[in-house]
Amino acid sequence: MKPLVRNAALNSYVELSQSLGIDPRVLMKRVGLDPIGLAIQDRWISGVAVAQLLELSAATSHQEDFGLLLAERRRFSNLGPISLVIREEPDVRSAVELLIRHEHMYNEMLRSRLSEANGLATLKVGLELSEAMAARQAMELAVGAFHRVLRSFLGTRWQPVSVCFTHSAPADPATHRRIFGPVVEFDREFNGIVFYASDLNAPNTMSDPLLRTYARQYFDAIAVSRDTTVLDRVRDLIEVLLPTGRCSIEQVACSLGVDRRTVHRHLAASGETFSSVLNATRTQLAEQLVANPRRSLTEISGLLGFSAPSAFSRWFSERFGCSPRQWRVQRTQEQPFVGD
Structure with missing residues (x-):
């Protein structure tokens, strides 16, 4: 079966497209997606179609940073039920590890991995599309979304050591530098974010210890395994x-x-x-x-x-x-x- 993603992956897609002067309905229908269905956040749709839509939208709007502009509009709620749990985790490490461990609950294309060495933490982001195709925009959306999650925990002034992409730099990298700062790098060997490992130990200031047990119990009741039939x-x-x-x-x-x-x-x-x-x-x-x-x-x-x-x-x-x-x-x- 081809990988699926929640409709929430396209949250704000309509608004962004219209602001750039392109018709989202026409483009969605070209890749076989139902515009009306976007109103149902928890509906699952083809991940390949979403990746195709993002590439088509970037080309039509002449915006090489389309995926990143969409990531900039991301909110915690776009992650679905898991967002209620990670908000109550005690520190950044447990929140990120939970997000990676259960990524199949909101995006079956994602293949993320967190590793630590020599005082640095590396969050590598991969996409499993089941077929060869361009996915620059989907990758920038995924990395940008992870960056926003980390900043929500560590503060808007937080900056990673490096944000890496395997693809080449856009003609105008202004959006990338505005969002990631001067640390964004292209033509690297992996896609992801490198930051200080000590950041993982930062306490989660959003967490309410009294709610943590309830959030975990709720999540355990709805969590599904990767081998869902x-x-x-x-x-x-x-x-x-x-x-x-x-x-x-x-x-x-x-x-x-x-x-x-x-x-x-x-x-x-x-x-x-x-x-x-x-x-x-x-x-x-x-x-x-x-x-x-x-x-x-x-x-x-x-x-x-x-x-x-x-x-x-x-x-x-x-x-x-x-x-x-x-x-x-x-x-x-x-x-x-x-x-x-």
Whole structure:
């Protein structure tokens, strides 16, 4: 399977493109990405398509520093749920190590490594694209994003020993020098950031020790391993896409960066079909949502991807043997009374 990234990887892409006078919708469609889908931050999309989009955007806008300009707009929240945990880590070392160890939770293309020697720490950043292609902009976005994370811990005046890129310098390196300072270097043997190892021991001033345990417990509950199966990915995508009303095998395949036949083949190997996974996911969500009296049945119908409440009621009756309203009443009566 091709590597995926969260939609959040393109956070601020629309705004940056428009500020540079290019149409983001046209360029996204050229690489097979859905502009409307960007509204769903946790949706997974093709990493290769994102890398292609960044190169195309740089060429169209005549901005060799497009990826870096996008990195400049990065925020902690773009990392997803893991951002809640690293903010509460006690020091820079534990935060960076956690970010690297779980990078597959926000970007499956990333292959980062932290090493220390002779008083220096080296954060090497790699991209695994599954095919040969230009990825200068994606690399500068990744290195720039790591640089912003380090500065968020160490302060805006912090400066690394060196910021390295394997590609050649742009015609105008002004943006690079403004963001990284005079320490940026090109045509080096690796991509990444070199800084003093002692910086890793700096305490995290954002951390609240009382929240750290809760953040860790929350993260442990949602953390996924690198060997997440295609079936797991399909389930997650269905849950994300259902409220949009555009949940289909085609949309799931597009998010996975493959064709629909590949999705069918992987599901069949697990003894499933797209319809069976869709119905199982809907059933699980329906039980949770209908049991909540604060949600209207019309709202639930939309959250489960039905075009009309009547269609939802028919489906629910077939699955549960009664209408959603009857099921809710029955569940309410079954709940034990809790007195004062």
